Amino acid sequence: MSDISATGHAPRTCDDALRRAFGFLGKRWNGILIATLMNGPAGFAELRCAVGGISDSVLSGRLSELTAANLVERLVDPGPPVSVSYQLTESGRALMPALTALTAWAWENLPPSVAE
Template structure:
């Protein structure tokens, strides 16, 4: 088994697995990385592509991903000023792992729905 057990808060904070996964496995982080697969996008295009994300939540998640080195933020002074986001090499590597999980999830969606229905009917 992977070393994921932490008996204290300090051990949990020092766990490299928890440190990384807690920052990349949220719904918004995963969607942002997946959306950037085909290349850089401006903030508005990112927001429209994802659809149901607020400006504040998107901004917070972009900052987290940039801080951890998964994306870069580029500013073209314009006019008008244009800010775009793109995956770094680390982000591209993460994307490949996320794509596998995404493909698996799409292929198992009906099975999960059937399981939920069976569970809820008990």
Template sequence: MQVIGSKWSYFVIAQLCQGPQRFNQLRRSIGEVSIKSLTDTLRQLEQRGIIHRQVIPTVPVSVRYSLTDSGRGYGEVLLQMRNWGEKWGMSDSQATSL
């Protein structure tokens, strides 16, 4: 559970389960997250081997985030937790706070 210790980790992993995304794509899709919180969350997930950060040498430089094999496995676990919460009457916010 330490991997999803951050408030935003669940949302980042859930978004990346849909495919690789750039920073601003993640920020728009998650919504209320600040730039600092998203940056910190992405760094923590990268350090734990959950996501991969790919620098794309364009002008300006672009960065794309994707799930590693471990991250995809973790995403499956999070999906099961969400499904469990829905089955037993928990809202998404209650299920993500587990």
């Protein structure tokens, strides 16, 4: 079968890596949590307040996903009292330039009503 369609053009495809990146980072809250952690480590309650509108169970699930993807690490301070915080890993910090550029682009090109 030919790579050329009936119109004489090659079919359009999306790079698989880009598809995976947007699929993961575009999942509700994941990109926002990573961006929030760009400012440094934060505890669970601090993240919940910073993000706003996220339930405890969803936040817990998203943090587990981000940890499993090696973008965030969970830090436990044995205390007393015991405290848990989250911070970006090296892979998570590698996203900072892209997220900063995306944020600047959004400020310049997307009216606030688009996201609502």
